[in-house]
Each structure stands twice: as C-alpha cells, then as structure tokens.
Amino acid sequence: MSGPEKRALPALDLRLTQENLEDLYEYAPCGYCSCLPDGTLVKLNQTLLSWLGYTREELVANQCLQHLLVMGGRLHYETHCAPLLLLQNHVREISYTLRRKDGSTLPVLMNAVLLRDTDGQPLVVRVTLFDITERRKYEQELIRAKAQAEERREQLARANEQLTLQNGQLTRINAELDSFVYTASHDLRQPIDNMVGLFAELQRSATFHDPEAASMMGMFEEALQQILSTIAGLTEVVQQQRQLEQVPLEMVELQPFTEEIIRSLQPQISDQEATFELDFSAVPTLRLARPSLHSMLYNLLSNALKYAQPGRKPHVSISTARQEGLAVLSVQDNGRGIDLSRHRRELFQLFRRFHPEVVGLGMGLYLVNRLVHQAGGRVEVDSTVGQGTTFRIYLPMVA
Known part of the structure; x- marks a missing residue:
C-alpha cells in the first residue's frame, strides 16, 4: 500500500506480546475443563471454579463433568452427548444447567472436542462452557411475551367470535322487528280504514244535540288521521329499507x-x-x-x-x-x-x-x-x- 491508501497502524504495546498463556487459560471469559472419556475431571480453569464455588482439589479426579449438571442434563449427557462425541469427535452449542456447590444453578452453552491417541482410542475431552444467564433471561422473557401475545390473541378471537354472534343476533332481531312492524302496520290498516268509513257514515247520517259533539267529532277525526299517518310512516320505513338492500x-x-x-x-x-x-x-x-x-x-x-x-x-x-x-x-x-x-x-x-x-x-x-x-x-x-x-x-x- 502506498500513497494516499497507506494508513499508519497504531503503536503496539510490546507488553501485550508477553501475555502469560496460563493466565489466558485460567481467567478466560469462559469456563474451560478437560475430562477423561468417562467424564472424570482432570483440569479446570479458574473461571469455571469461580462459577461453581468449588476448589480445584474438590473436583479434579474426584468428580465427573456430568455430575456437575442437574439431573435432566446428566441424563442427556450420558445418553446423547457422550455417544455423539464418540461418533463424531465433537458437539456444538448444547444447552445445560450447572449445579453450583451452594445448590444454585447456572445456565451454560457447551462445546466439546474429543481427542484420540495415536491408536485412535479416546484420550481426553476438552470442554468450553459459556455463561448464558442473560440469554436465558431474554429467552424466558420472549417465551413469556409470546405466551401473553397468544393469550391476548385467543381473547381477541373469542371476543370477535362473540361480537360476530351478537351482530348476527342483532341482524336477525332487526329483520324480525322490521317484519313485525310491516305486518302489524299492514294488519292494522284494514280495521283503521273501517273505522274511518264508519266515522264518515256516522258524520253523514247521525244527528248530535250536544253542543260539544262537533269539537269531539273533530278531535276523533284528527286522532284517526294521526293513526293512519303513523301506520303509513312505519310501512314506508320498512319498505324503503327492504328496497334499498337490493339497490x-x-x-x-x-x-x-x-x-x-x-x-x-x-x-x-x-x-x-x-x-x-x-x-x-x-x-x-x-x-x-x-x-x-x-x-x-x-x-x-x-x-x-x-x-x-x-x-x-x-x-x-x-x-x-x-x-x-x-x-x-x-x-x-x-x-x-x-x-x-x-x-x-x-x-x-x-x-x-x-x-x-x-x-x-x-x-x-x-x-x-x-x-x-x-x-x-x-x-x-x-x-x-x-x-x-x-x-x-x-x-x-x-x-
């Protein structure tokens, strides 16, 4: 690289080239351990020991890796993980839960590699463990949010179903009311028309001597006309509604x-x-x-x-x-x-x-x-x- 494309690199602190490899192993941001093919622990880094709360002496040659797992994880390791290691010499990103010395738990993600000797026989398993406490919290929060969303969706579906049912009932009730109003107004029209005819005949042929009769007859005629107008109005509303539904x-x-x-x-x-x-x-x-x-x-x-x-x-x-x-x-x-x-x-x-x-x-x-x-x-x-x-x-x- 030359000219304008050449970029100056930052000065390298030579102390960084002198890092202790043992320290890199012991205090890595992840847990390291090595164990025999049967799971017996032979080496652990300080990070993993700090997570678990054990001393090195309590675990090395005294405990198996699978015994540090909760019961479900132990069964999975022995029936799935260990056979898979023997078959393909590695496993990737298997989720387990470690049991600490004080009884508390720690969720981890495990990667493991099986090394063999020159004769091809299993020699040692190298294991890397990542603390996924925050990831597990996030996953649980997602699961909880999903469950809440599903519950709300079901509630909404039930509400929509209920609303659809109620709308159907209201539509049916309205149709029945319209039919009732139309039928009632139609059936009332004939007797009211008869009353109008009888009243007209009464006015034509009858003689009333009471001075109040004329005003009472007028009030009666007005009441008849009001009834006729109301019936006609009801009929018009229903007829117009039915006609418009087809337009x-x-x-x-x-x-x-x-x-x-x-x-x-x-x-x-x-x-x-x-x-x-x-x-x-x-x-x-x-x-x-x-x-x-x-x-x-x-x-x-x-x-x-x-x-x-x-x-x-x-x-x-x-x-x-x-x-x-x-x-x-x-x-x-x-x-x-x-x-x-x-x-x-x-x-x-x-x-x-x-x-x-x-x-x-x-x-x-x-x-x-x-x-x-x-x-x-x-x-x-x-x-x-x-x-x-x-x-x-x-x-x-x-x-």
Missing part, C-alpha cells in the same frame, strides 16, 4: 343530483324565497345507492325549509370536505335550530319531534341516520336554537 352502489355526481332534489322542492322554495349554496369541489362524487343518497338529502333539505325561522328567509348550504380519510357531506341551515342539551339523545329516534307547532311525523332524521349507518358512516349535528343547524354525514372514501 347496487354507484358513483353519484353530487352537483346535478342535488340540483334535481332542489327542483323537486321548488313550490316550497318559491313560497319561502329560500336560497341554496352548493360547493362539492372537495368531494364531487360519492359511491352510494342512489335512492339512499336521495332520501338522505331530500329529508335534510325539506326539513331545512319546513323548520325555517319565522320572519327569516331560509338559506341552505350544501358542501363536501375531506377529513381523516372520510368524505364529509354537510347541510347547514339558518332555521329554528334544536336544543341539543335536551334532545341530543333522542335526535334520531323514530317519531321524535322537537317543534310540535310544525306538522310532521318525526321520521326524517330517523331514516337519514339509519341510511347513513347502513352505508358505513355516521351523522354528527351542531345546532343553536334560533340560529340554525348543521348536519355532517361522514362516509367512507372511494379509493
């Missing part, structure tokens, strides 16, 4: 789709001089069943007109945004608002109404929430009484 998903362009819904509300819009503001630039399309999206938007927009603040022209903003991988469809109005401190928990319940002075059945928000959940999303609401309400529909984005 395929498609990419819907929000701008023309929303404009079409607004046109269908034109009579109300004209009467109230309502204005609309559309901004779908962030998310121009959504992948949904078209009837589901139509029902969501129609209910929210018609509610924005229905619950307008008296004396104020309705203004409705419909927009989209992206948030944490979700599409957010927002409908904001400047209407009467909802007292969420009182009604938040019942906001999406069937037949719940928060402005009794406005005609309605209390089905719109229930249906919106149900359709959104069916599409894998959620609905959030902000509202201030007298100022307006904002509905935000969070839906999965299409890749």
Whole structure:
C-alpha cells in the first residue's frame, strides 16, 4: 500500500506480546475443563471454579463433568452427548444447567472436542462452557411475551367470535322487528280504514244535540288521521329499507343530483324565497345507492325549509370536505335550530319531534341516520336554537 491508501497502524504495546498463556487459560471469559472419556475431571480453569464455588482439589479426579449438571442434563449427557462425541469427535452449542456447590444453578452453552491417541482410542475431552444467564433471561422473557401475545390473541378471537354472534343476533332481531312492524302496520290498516268509513257514515247520517259533539267529532277525526299517518310512516320505513338492500352502489355526481332534489322542492322554495349554496369541489362524487343518497338529502333539505325561522328567509348550504380519510357531506341551515342539551339523545329516534307547532311525523332524521349507518358512516349535528343547524354525514372514501 502506498500513497494516499497507506494508513499508519497504531503503536503496539510490546507488553501485550508477553501475555502469560496460563493466565489466558485460567481467567478466560469462559469456563474451560478437560475430562477423561468417562467424564472424570482432570483440569479446570479458574473461571469455571469461580462459577461453581468449588476448589480445584474438590473436583479434579474426584468428580465427573456430568455430575456437575442437574439431573435432566446428566441424563442427556450420558445418553446423547457422550455417544455423539464418540461418533463424531465433537458437539456444538448444547444447552445445560450447572449445579453450583451452594445448590444454585447456572445456565451454560457447551462445546466439546474429543481427542484420540495415536491408536485412535479416546484420550481426553476438552470442554468450553459459556455463561448464558442473560440469554436465558431474554429467552424466558420472549417465551413469556409470546405466551401473553397468544393469550391476548385467543381473547381477541373469542371476543370477535362473540361480537360476530351478537351482530348476527342483532341482524336477525332487526329483520324480525322490521317484519313485525310491516305486518302489524299492514294488519292494522284494514280495521283503521273501517273505522274511518264508519266515522264518515256516522258524520253523514247521525244527528248530535250536544253542543260539544262537533269539537269531539273533530278531535276523533284528527286522532284517526294521526293513526293512519303513523301506520303509513312505519310501512314506508320498512319498505324503503327492504328496497334499498337490493339497490347496487354507484358513483353519484353530487352537483346535478342535488340540483334535481332542489327542483323537486321548488313550490316550497318559491313560497319561502329560500336560497341554496352548493360547493362539492372537495368531494364531487360519492359511491352510494342512489335512492339512499336521495332520501338522505331530500329529508335534510325539506326539513331545512319546513323548520325555517319565522320572519327569516331560509338559506341552505350544501358542501363536501375531506377529513381523516372520510368524505364529509354537510347541510347547514339558518332555521329554528334544536336544543341539543335536551334532545341530543333522542335526535334520531323514530317519531321524535322537537317543534310540535310544525306538522310532521318525526321520521326524517330517523331514516337519514339509519341510511347513513347502513352505508358505513355516521351523522354528527351542531345546532343553536334560533340560529340554525348543521348536519355532517361522514362516509367512507372511494379509493
């Protein structure tokens, strides 16, 4: 090596060349011992003696290597290790546990070589032992962590199985409830229609002299109409749910789709001089069943007109945004608002109404929430009484 490639080596301390080989053996960072083919110890280094707590005299020619092992290791040495040494003259990385003089144990990794005399007869076994206490702790920690992970995995599997079972039960219960509601509303319709007919005939043919009769008849007629509306609403909810389950998903362009819904509300819009503001630039399309999206938007927009603040022209903003991988469809109005401190928990319940002075059945928000959940999303609401309400529909984005 010459020129720029030549590197100066550090100066060598000559004392290092004079190291005592006996010291290298005695105080090596591993245990050394030599024994006869039957295991009788003939030589041990000081490191191994320090590990074991014995004096050299207690072991040399008085103990066998295998007798320093715990019972399981002793059996393994005699039935596996010793025969293997005779067969191939060496063994590599066999894990054993030494028994110290005080009864404590020390995990070690053993390498051994069998030397033979000139006639090929076994002469001596040279053994190297490495302290693997820290390695054993690490292995035990890994085993413990694996066992804990396996236990958690089994717990999670059981929880998932239970959740799947519960979801199946809920799906079945919902289907049964839908069938019950549909059947009940269908079966009730006929007797209620009969009552309406009988009441009409009663009004036509009967004469009442009580001055209170007219008001009572009016109240009875109103009650009949309310029952009919409720039955019709229940039937509509179940029918629409069943129909939507069969409708395929498609990419819907929000701008023309929303404009079409607004046109269908034109009579109300004209009467109230309502204005609309559309901004779908962030998310121009959504992948949904078209009837589901139509029902969501129609209910929210018609509610924005229905619950307008008296004396104020309705203004409705419909927009989209992206948030944490979700599409957010927002409908904001400047209407009467909802007292969420009182009604938040019942906001999406069937037949719940928060402005009794406005005609309605209390089905719109229930249906919106149900359709959104069916599409894998959620609905959030902000509202201030007298100022307006904002509905935000969070839906999965299409890749």
